[in-house]
Amino acid sequence: METVGIALLGVGTVGSAVVETVLRKGAEIGQREGITLEVRWGLARRVERVLAAGLPERAATTSIEPILEDPLVSVVVEAMGGEEPAATYMKRALEAGKHVVTANKEALSKHFAELVATARARNRALLFEASVGAGIPLMASLRQILTVNRIERIRGIVNGTTNFILTMMAEEGMAYHDALREAQRLGYAEPDPTADVEGYDAAYKLSILASLAAGTHIPPDRVDRRGITSVTPDQILDARARGGAVKLIAEAVARNGGWELRVQPVFVPGSDLLAHVRRNLNAIELTCDRVGSIVLYGPGAGPAPTAAALVADVLDAVRFGAALLPKLKGAS
Amino acid sequence: METVGIALLGVGTVGSAVVETVLRKGAEIGQREGITLEVRWGLARRVERVLAAGLPERAATTSIEPILEDPLVSVVVEAMGGEEPAATYMKRALEAGKHVVTANKEALSKHFAELVATARARNRALLFEASVGAGIPLMASLRQILTVNRIERIRGIVNGTTNFILTMMAEEGMAYHDALREAQRLGYAEPDPTADVEGYDAAYKLSILASLAAGTHIPPDRVDRRGITSVTPDQILDARARGGAVKLIAEAVARNGGWELRVQPVFVPGSDLLAHVRRNLNAIELTCDRVGSIVLYGPGAGPAPTAAALVADVLDAVRFGAALLPKLKGAS
Numbered sequence: 001m002e003t004v005g006i007a008l009l010g011v012g013t014v015g016s017a018v019v020e021t022v023l024r025k026g027a028e029i030g031q032r033e034g035i036t037l038e039v040r041w042g043l044a045r046r047v048e049r050v051l052a053a054g055l056p057e058r059a060a061t062t063s064i065e066p067i068l069e070d071p072l073v074s075v076v077v078e079a080m081g082g083e084e085p086a087a088t089y090m091k092r093a094l095e096a097g098k099h100v101v102t103a104n105k106e107a108l109s110k111h112f113a114e115l116v117a118t119a120r121a122r123n124r125a126l127l128f129e130a131s132v133g134a135g136i137p138l139m140a141s142l143r144q145i146l147t148v149n150r151i152e153r154i155r156g157i158v159n160g161t162t163n164f165i166l167t168m169m170a171e172e173g174m175a176y177h178d179a180l181r182e183a184q185r186l187g188y189a190e191p192d193p194t195a196d197v198e199g200y201d202a203a204y205k206l207s208i209l210a211s212l213a214a215g216t217h218i219p220p221d222r223v224d225r226r227g228i229t230s231v232t233p234d235q236i237l238d239a240r241a242r243g244g245a246v247k248l249i250a251e252a253v254a255r256n257g258g259w260e261l262r263v264q265p266v267f268v269p270g271s272d273l274l275a276h277v278r279r280n281l282n283a284i285e286l287t288c289d290r291v292g293s294i295v296l297y298g299p300g301a302g303p304a305p306t307a308a309a310l311v312a313d314v315l316d317a318v319r320f321g322a323a324l325l326p327k328l329k330g331a332s
Numbered sequence: 333m334e335t336v337g338i339a340l341l342g343v344g345t346v347g348s349a350v351v352e353t354v355l356r357k358g359a360e361i362g363q364r365e366g367i368t369l370e371v372r373w374g375l376a377r378r379v380e381r382v383l384a385a386g387l388p389e390r391a392a393t394t395s396i397e398p399i400l401e402d403p404l405v406s407v408v409v410e411a412m413g414g415e416e417p418a419a420t421y422m423k424r425a426l427e428a429g430k431h432v433v434t435a436n437k438e439a440l441s442k443h444f445a446e447l448v449a450t451a452r453a454r455n456r457a458l459l460f461e462a463s464v465g466a467g468i469p470l471m472a473s474l475r476q477i478l479t480v481n482r483i484e485r486i487r488g489i490v491n492g493t494t495n496f497i498l499t500m501m502a503e504e505g506m507a508y509h510d511a512l513r514e515a516q517r518l519g520y521a522e523p524d525p526t527a528d529v530e531g532y533d534a535a536y537k538l539s540i541l542a543s544l545a546a547g548t549h550i551p552p553d554r555v556d557r558r559g560i561t562s563v564t565p566d567q568i569l570d571a572r573a574r575g576g577a578v579k580l581i582a583e584a585v586a587r588n589g590g591w592e593l594r595v596q597p598v599f600v601p602g603s604d605l606l607a608h609v610r611r612n613l614n615a616i617e618l619t620c621d622r623v624g625s626i627v628l629y630g631p632g633a634g635p636a637p638t639a640a641a642l643v644a645d646v647l648d649a650v651r652f653g654a655a656l657l658p659k660l661k662g663a664s
Contacts, residue, residue, distance in 0.1 A: 135623025144472035291467025
């Protein structure tokens with residue numbers, strides 16, 4: 001049985017769920033794949049976080065250095081979020097010969113080309129199924145589809161927080177601020193909700209999806225972005241009266257050899273599946289030249305789905321290495 | 333540039349679409365993957381079929397033997413349909429050291445364990461993305477999900493023909509036989525519609541999905557099957573009046589350590605996404621222990637989507653070989 005050493009960057013709710021997933025599923029995975037997963041390090045500012053996740057004290061580190069120097073670490077799982085130091089840590093991990101698996105849409109979307117190039121130069125895996133749609137198998141699907149298809153359009157609901165708020169406004173008649181407070185109470189929205197409600201989170205995710213479809217890095221500052229803070233109850237009730245809904249739609253369209261990306265609240269008619277995506281669920285439509293229009297739907301966030309995608313990526317990293325890297329055509 | 337020799341078993345609408353896909357997409361695939369695809373053989377009863385698909389006369393064969401003996405054939409693409417001789421040909425191709433890619437749900441569902449075991453023994457790929465849901469990336473998604481998740485339930489609309497007939501009955505008020513004739517006119521139903529309308533096609537597909545989820549072969553005769561021929565206009569209009577729809581639902585549920593499989597027309601309430609799947613579209617819901625409920629939706633048939641999935645599988649066969657084989661626990 002091969003042992004795969006994992007280092008976890010960030011031991012918050014997602015990082016802790018990775019430890020839990022390895023504990024719960026380790027035996028089954030070992031039996032099926034012949035691979036034992038061992039979480040050797042948990043990087044966190046506070047050692048209590050690492051201990052609370054069930055890791056031993058010797059696994060705790062506040063520095064990336066012992067991880068990069070540990071020859072028994074073959075996969076670095078980045079679950080810290082935010083652009084920095086995550087992007088630098090991922091790059092350094094690849095340079096140190098580690099596979100990297102990440103759930104971090106911000107760092108990935110901003111540094112996509114550089115991280116992919118570094119992974120390719122070092123012949124290492126860079127996998128990010130968890131970065132968009134959590135456990136919805138979007139990256140696996142895109143990889144399969146893009147082998148033969150050209151994707152002409154991507155369109156979807158990729159932010160669960162705003163979809164929850166819009167659903168509460170439509171179905172419960174709540175005002176925006178009451179719906180936001182309800183989302184915060186349920187843990188769907190952060191105390192500072194800016195990244196979600198202003199559309200940044202959706203723009204990061206759209207950037208990643210569009211970069212894969214285009215075969216070239218399209219950074220998130222290329223997204224024409226508008227959030228939901230100015231959506232009024234009147235607009236929402238009017239949409240409902242017309243049999244549809246107001247949704248925060250992320251859309252990337254191939255046009256004249258380039259791509260147009262936007263995130264904005266728009267009216268979606270009832271004949272469109274996306275109008276029926278409720279609460280904090282996600283749905284992404286891919287319009288392809290050969291297979292037509294495909295929709296993937298499911299929970300786009302949450303510690304358990306995100307951790308499941310991260311651990312699946314760890315196994316794919318070990319099994320397939322750099323073979324799953326996207327093939328980029330160069331800068332956009 | 334590596335050249336990959338392909339032999340095509342069956343040159344009907346799907347087989348011809350494979351040739352067309354290779355022609356249209358070959359240059360792009362070559363540039364990206366460094367692989368040239370060459371269709372070296374077309375097996376058909378009539379040589380005119382092979383010529384009409386655009387293959388040269390020397391590619392035409394009525395016998396499997398020259399294909400098995402050709403050392404330049406590395407992938408056999410089975411697009412003939414039906415149980416035999418397809419199942420025997422696939423087994424013989426694997427034994428001759430060829431990778432096998434198939435769209436054939438009947439042969440695969442009936443001989444799943446034997447074909448997977450043969451592929452494993454010969455260290456060859458056996459891929460079947462096209463066998464269920466055509467170009468919907470179901471197998472890619474299942475592989476990703478099953479790495480970490482246990483699937484507890486599969487539930488979906490997997491037969492486009494019957495869904496089209498039920499949609500016509502509900503939306504146009506057609507009687508069953510008129511809707512069937514309309515489906516036949518559009519090429520959605522065969523002159524002999526038995527396999528579709530009696531639920532056999534759905535049972536084959538459910539058997540494949542459930543076998544993957546269970547990790548063991550569950551043959552189609554284990555499916556409790558009922559078709560749509562006895563669905564009345566009254567039942568359909570009543571469902572519509574209640575805000576839902578009658579759908580032919582294929583369902584596999586894990587229960588007491590075993591699996592229960594059924595295909596039957598049932599009432600689906602309007603709150604369920606499956607009620608909104610219209611015409612000849614497919615949708616499959618996977619209920620998973622870690623990521624929750626995922627739905628994949630799209631066109632589940634048609635030559636172009638089916639051929640796209642077959643050609644993508646050819647490339648995966650060459651790139652990953654037996655590494656993508658499902659891991660079975662033995663007979664059910």
